[in-house]
Amino acid sequence: MAAYLLRRLWQMIPTLAGVILLVFFLFKGFGGDPAEILAGLAATPEQIAAIRQQLGLDRPLPEQLWIFVRQILTFDWGRSWATNEPVASLFASRLPATLTIMLPLLVLEVTLAIPLALAVAAVRGSLTDRAIVIVTTVAMSISFLVYIIVGQWLFAFKLGWFPVQGWSDSPWTNLVTYAPLPVLLAVAVSLAPQTRLYRSFFLDEIGQDYVRTARAKGLSEPAILLRHVMRNALIPILTNIGAGLPGVFVGSFLIEVFFSVPGLGREVLLAVNRSDYPVIQAVTIYLAVLTMVINLATDLLYKWVDPRVVLK
Secondary structure: OHHHHHHHHHHHHHHHHHHHHHHHHHHHHHOOOHHHHHHOOOOOHHHHHHHHHHHOOOOOHHHHHHHHHHHHHHOOOOEOOOOOOEHHHHHHHHHHHHHHHHHHHHHHHHHHHHHHHHHHHHOOOOHHHHHHHHHHHHHHOOOHHHHHHHHHHHHHHHOOOOOOOOOOOOHHHHHHHHOHHHHHHHHHHHHHHHHHHHHHHHHHHHOOHHHHHHHHOOOOHHHHHHHHHHHHHHHHHHHHHHHHHHHHHHHHHHHHHHOOOOOHHHHHHHHHHHOOHHHHHHHHHHHHHHHHHHHHHHHHHHHHHOOOOOOO
16 A cells, blocks of 8 residues: 555656646746736836846746746745735635535535435336436536526525625634535535436446345345445445546635635636736646545545455
């Protein structure tokens, strides 16, 4: 296990290097001149030249690349061009709000989708199965924006259960007052496709020979489903969860905008609108690192779920 972990960590280095080069040259080739963006339309050539010198844009390209790599290694991205706030402080202040939304969403999505999909797979072909398949298909065809509009109208304006928007300095108040509505709507959106997908994973396992053998030995159906079918289906489920985790953080952007959550997602959208390159570059690199770490953790979990898996 230790040798595999070290080898995977070593393999992440060239991948990260490729991401760094791609981000650096994409911003150089297609991002426009940062000095002109910072200076504004009324700036003189002398002002633009001074900003280029301050940012190191007048230096040779290899030296600019080294400055970019040093920023990544030291976690020092300078200051936001829009707010003049240090990028590291901006991340530290916005991340708690994003986690307040995302962590309950991840927990609820997994804990609800897996048992629901297993229960539906257990009654395959029944009226309940067909009804849930129809409901999930309809739910998947509805835009997330519709969920947000209807959810805010019903639960906030009509019933008055939750506030439409808002945030506070108290984590507990945010968790019990402002987070439930966006989390509820996000779970409602994600539950339908996850249930359908996990149902197919469970059905693949239910049709295997070992299930028929277990039934022939007299094992009860709940024991077969929980002890054998679920355990064997967890590997593709873990793969799906691991592949979708970075996407969940990206999906938080829309939630934070519509519910005025002062999280990292909304800050990234504002940075894109303002052409705030330091923030955009930092998010891009960190999201790439997060993806690689999640993939590694998923591979390690395979061994924990199924001891027969050999990590090479």
